[in-house]
Amino acid sequence: MQTHLADFIRNTPDGEEADAILRKCVHCGFCTATCPTYQLLGDELDGPRGRIYLIKQMVEGAPVTRSTQLHLDRCLTCRSCETTCPSGVQYGRLAEIGRQHVEATVPRPTGQRLVRRFLASFLPSSTLFAPAMRLGQAVRPFLPRKLRDKVPARQRLLEWPEANAAGSAGTHTRKMLLLAGCVQPAMLPNINIATARVLDALGIETVIEPEAGCCGAIRLHLGYRDEALDDARRNIDAWWPHVEAGVEAIVINASGCGATIKEYAHLLRGDPAYADKAQRITALARDVVEVLCGFETELAALARRRGVHTVAFHPPCTLQHGQQIRGKVEQLLGALGIEVRLPADSHLCCGSAGTYSIMQPALAYTLRDRKVESLNALEPQMIVSANVGCIAHLQSGTATPVGHWIELVEHLLYG
Template sequence: MQTNLAEFIRHTPDGAEADAILRKCVHCGFCTATCPTYQLLGDELDGPRGRIYLIKQMVEGAEVTRSTQTHLDRCLTCRNCETTCPSGVQYGRLVEIGRKITEEKVTRPFGQRLLRRVLASFVPNSALFTPAMRLGQHVRAFLPKKLRDKVPARQRPLEWPVAKHERKMLMLAGCVQPAMMPNVNIATARVLDALGVETIVAAEAGCCGAIRLHLGYNDEALDDIRANIDAWWPYVEQGVEAIVMNASGCGATVKEYAHLLRHDPAYAEKARRIVGLTRDISEILPEFEESLVAVTRRRAVHTVAFHPPCTLQHGQQLRGQVEHVLAALGIEVRLPADSHLCCGSAGTYSLTQPTLSYALRDQKLEKLQAQEPQVIVSANVGCIAHLQSGTSTPVAHWIELVEHMLYA
């Protein structure tokens, strides 16, 4: 795809990146076949190829309209199109550039501006989010269904392991997971403890940056990222083996830190080091497979349906690891026919695009429940909460299942 960048973006990092990405696109349209919003809406402009054309027009100086912004807003950033694309188009990075331009050139309706500002200020701030979630869980039975769907039932916290081990790994606790599903982090630490690894949580580390980044608050997102690097750096210098991620959405973002800070002389090299250490828990446990099999015991759950989050299979390009670990422990893992498609959660998407989000959730649950599982498992807090809101079948993080086989 040939481009002729407009003056406003021609000599900028975003312009150079957009130009390089656009030139890889050969208009083949394979991406439309795996785009969830195109399948729902049937509009070329609500598929990757159409959105790429819109972004091309923007960077070449065409008028940026509210309609353009709407089509980009509807994108889940699931990056399924990247997995499908035979030309290696980095669509996820391109659409973030396109969204940045629309935020600069288009004024949103007041209601949207308010919602997005509240989400960007409230959700990543655990000092605000945690007490609000606790209150919501306390009165959950009395909440309207739409609000109750966003408030998972309160978990009874497991005990954090206290043993010290020579092997140490950092773990990102995250901004919403400790309040919504604290046992995901605790289960991760307990599994690693059983394998002789101590889990460290840096107190000053917070949101990975994804929420503000995807809502268009780029400078604030970069501040979140720098704060995490600062919090982790003393431990990196002390020689931690890895930075463990158990929320695939966070993992996908942290693995982009080097790219996001590539022009920051104070943080570029540190960011590259952080990316090199960052690993999803599904990347770590296969190394301990023999030990894990030896210390686990069969439990009542023997059949699960697995929803691989987009941030795991498309964002991080990690496929098969979760299934392999669970199968090694004697659990039958069933994948639905549409396992490559998004469940509709997509961070704050269920709040900013609820109609599309819930339509995708219901489609996903139909396929998952057709597998007749005892439990549905996934690997991202947002997916788990979103799916659970539409079914009575238990939905859990797969690491919780592993922990149960160790200690129950």
């Protein structure tokens, strides 16, 4: 695709990247077949090819309108189109460039600005989010349905392994950092505890650095790029002493966070103080399945059948498209004696997509209902996924138990 960049973006890092991505696109249209919003709306501008054309127009200097903003807002950034694209178009990065320009150009209505600002300030802050979630869980039966959908029932907590107990010096020589996350410790805390317990069974201590916080994904996708980069820098500063001490990996059990942390090197490539450190962090970042897939034999020897033998797996977009990790969860669970069933639409988004289910509820819940129907059709005992947002979103639409696959592994090991 030919491009002629406008002066405002020519010879800038974003301009050079947008130009390179746009020139790869041949407008073949293969991406439209796997775009959830195009399938729902049937509008070319609500598919990757149309959105790419809108971004091409804006970087070439065409006026940016509220209509352009709306079509980009409707994008889930699921990146299914990237997996489909035969030309290797990095649509996700192009979409972020387009959104940055739209946010700087098209004023939003006051209501939208306030909601987006609230979400960008509230969700990444554990000091604000955690007490609010506890209060919501306490009064959950009395909440309106839409709000109740956002508040998972309170979990009965697992016990942290002894190596993670307060005051413990740790008994394992192998150590890995674990990202606690911003909303996950309050919403579904057993995901982190189960991860630590499974790694502990393998002789690995998980280290949670309290100064590390939100990965930056929430603010990045809401258009607060500078704040998202500050999130990344804070995490790098918090983790760096552990990196210098020789931790083996940074383990992430929320695939949305993993996809973002693996982009730190790209996001901070122009920051001379952080570029090299960000490269190192990106190199250390591992989804938990990338760590455990090397321990299948050991886990199989430790596992005991505990009643769950058939699950439906929903692979999050940030795992299969963002991180390009496919088949590993299924392989690991299979090695532990679990039959894993994938729905025919396993490549499609469930509609959670970070704050998307709040900002675009009609589309998000339509996608959720379709996904739940296809998962339940497999008649599983349990639905498992790999991202906290997907888990909460799916659970709000089905009576079938929904959890993180690492919780199932922990159950197989410990009961």
